[in-house]
Amino acid sequence: MTECSSNPIIDEWLGRLQAAGYRLTAPRKAVVETIATSQHVLSPQEMYEQARERYPALGLVTVYRTVEKLDELGLIQRVHQPSGCHAYIPAAPGHQHLLICQSCGRAEYFSGDRLDALMEEVAGESGFQIQDHWLQLFGKCRDCGVNFS
Amino acid sequence: MTECSSNPIIDEWLGRLQAAGYRLTAPRKAVVETIATSQHVLSPQEMYEQARERYPALGLVTVYRTVEKLDELGLIQRVHQPSGCHAYIPAAPGHQHLLICQSCGRAEYFSGDRLDALMEEVAGESGFQIQDHWLQLFGKCRDCGVNFS
DNA sequence: GTGATTGCAAAGCGTTTGCACCGTA
DNA sequence: TACGGTGCAAACGCTTTGCAATCAC
Numbered sequence: 001m002t003e004c005s006s007n008p009i010i011d012e013w014l015g016r017l018q019a020a021g022y023r024l025t026a027p028r029k030a031v032v033e034t035i036a037t038s039q040h041v042l043s044p045q046e047m048y049e050q051a052r053e054r055y056p057a058l059g060l061v062t063v064y065r066t067v068e069k070l071d072e073l074g075l076i077q078r079v080h081q082p083s084g085c086h087a088y089i090p091a092a093p094g095h096q097h098l099l100i101c102q103s104c105g106r107a108e109y110f111s112g113d114r115l116d117a118l119m120e121e122v123a124g125e126s127g128f129q130i131q132d133h134w135l136q137l138f139g140k141c142r143d144c145g146v147n148f149s
Numbered sequence: 150m151t152e153c154s155s156n157p158i159i160d161e162w163l164g165r166l167q168a169a170g171y172r173l174t175a176p177r178k179a180v181v182e183t184i185a186t187s188q189h190v191l192s193p194q195e196m197y198e199q200a201r202e203r204y205p206a207l208g209l210v211t212v213y214r215t216v217e218k219l220d221e222l223g224l225i226q227r228v229h230q231p232s233g234c235h236a237y238i239p240a241a242p243g244h245q246h247l248l249i250c251q252s253c254g255r256a257e258y259f260s261g262d263r264l265d266a267l268m269e270e271v272a273g274e275s276g277f278q279i280q281d282h283w284l285q286l287f288g289k290c291r292d293c294g295v296n297f298s
Numbered sequence: 299g300t301g302a303t304t305g306c307a308a309a310g311c312g313t314t315t316g317c318a319c320c321g322t323a
Numbered sequence: 324t325a326c327g328g329t330g331c332a333a334a335c336g337c338t339t340t341g342c343a344a345t346c347a348c
Contacts (some may be wrong), residue, residue, distance in 0.1 A: 023302060023347050044338085048213045059305040065337065080282065085247040087336080099277055110271050112279065119286060122259050127291035128248055137268060142276035172322050172327060193312080208330040213313065270299080302343065305329080320329070 009090075010036045016073055030055035031066040038103040041079045041087035079107065082138065097135040103144035158239075159185045165222050180215040181202035189254040190228045190236035228256065231287065246284040252293035 013036045014024055022028075030051040035042060042050070044087045048063045067088060070076045077091040081100060096109035110137050123130045139145070162185045163173055171177075179200040184191060191199070197212045216237060219225045230249060238256045246261035261284050272279045272283040288294070 020166045021302095025303060025347070026303070057305080061306080061339085062304065065303080080234060080283075085234045087228060099271060099275055099279075101277065102280070108277075110273055110275070111268075114267050115284075118261075118263050122248060122286060122291075123288075126248055126257055126259070127294075128250065128286070128288045129284050129294040130248075130288040131251070132287040134229075134283065134285045134287075135264075137271060137277070137279045138281040138283075139272075139279040145276075145278040170327095174322070174328060177307085206330080210331085211329065214328080292338070302345105302347080304343100306342090306344105308339105308341080310339070311337090313337105315334070316332090318329100318331100320327105322327080322347090323325095 007033075007037060013070070013075055014041075016075060017069065020069075020073060022069060027051075027055050027058050027062045030058055031063055032070070033068075035070065035076060035088065036090060038089065039107065041081070041089050041100065041107050043086045043088075047088075080134070080136070098135075099137045099139070101141035101144050102138050103140055106141045106143075130132050156182075156186060162219070162224055165224060169218070169222060170219060174210045176200075176207050177215050178202050179207055180212055181219070184216075184219065184237065185239060187238065188256065190230070190249065190256050192235045192237075196237075209210060215233070223256075229283070247253050248286045248288070248295050250290035251287050251297075252289055255290045255292075284291065 034051040097112035183200040245258035
């Protein structure tokens, strides 16, 4: 954990935490380093296991408390899947939608601006004022989707 | 609870339970009658409170066990919302998408077949094999969305 | 030095399980 | 009558909270 991370995303997140008045501690850095660059959805338990490789004395409670702060700062977002809703990924800039591999948890964003017309149509038909929307696709990624499944 | 329900949806659900080898009991009927015709998402706790008006001796455990069976038979589906994922509604026939009021929990389905082109496009760009998708819109329904909010 | 942060242990909450009694088929 | 279903109480897993010791600033 003394290694110079020199990853711009991690540095950005640490800076955001500091700017919000939070202190930069070794356990907190271990958690941030684990999530900030993850391509896969991570549950608190998974963050805990992975971050402990960087900081073995880490407590699970610290993971929860760090997740809370990162969520509050909009740096991560919870991912809802058929299998459960306990995982997080780095938040997308702007309004994007999710593509998630149900085998390995790989998550990718894609632009969903093609939905505006549909949403207006549904709003008109239903009388709802639409405030938010979720579009998520589930499947198998290139690595998991190959033959003999 | 002795009252003749004579609601075709309720009768259909009770028949499906019976056909699957489950017995029709008064507590189970109270839960089915509560969910089968609900226009609003219901958590197990809410089902419990509402179903107790029909069968006051009902136990919360029976709600969970009935939900499990209805889910297994595809009669209900879990609803995922920003505020949590503990609620259920009657399942949609075919592939439909959801529109949910964040004030009162009213849920409506709409057809999402307009998504096929988008999904193919995203599959091609990402290399994912898409197996399932969720599209959900959140907002305020006609009754909740009115003025002075 | 001071106050935020930590890890532990305990509490909290929604859900599931064990069990003896009950009621459907 | 037989056996699935019931409610209670206890167990469970995940998450949060209370607390004294620690550490960033």
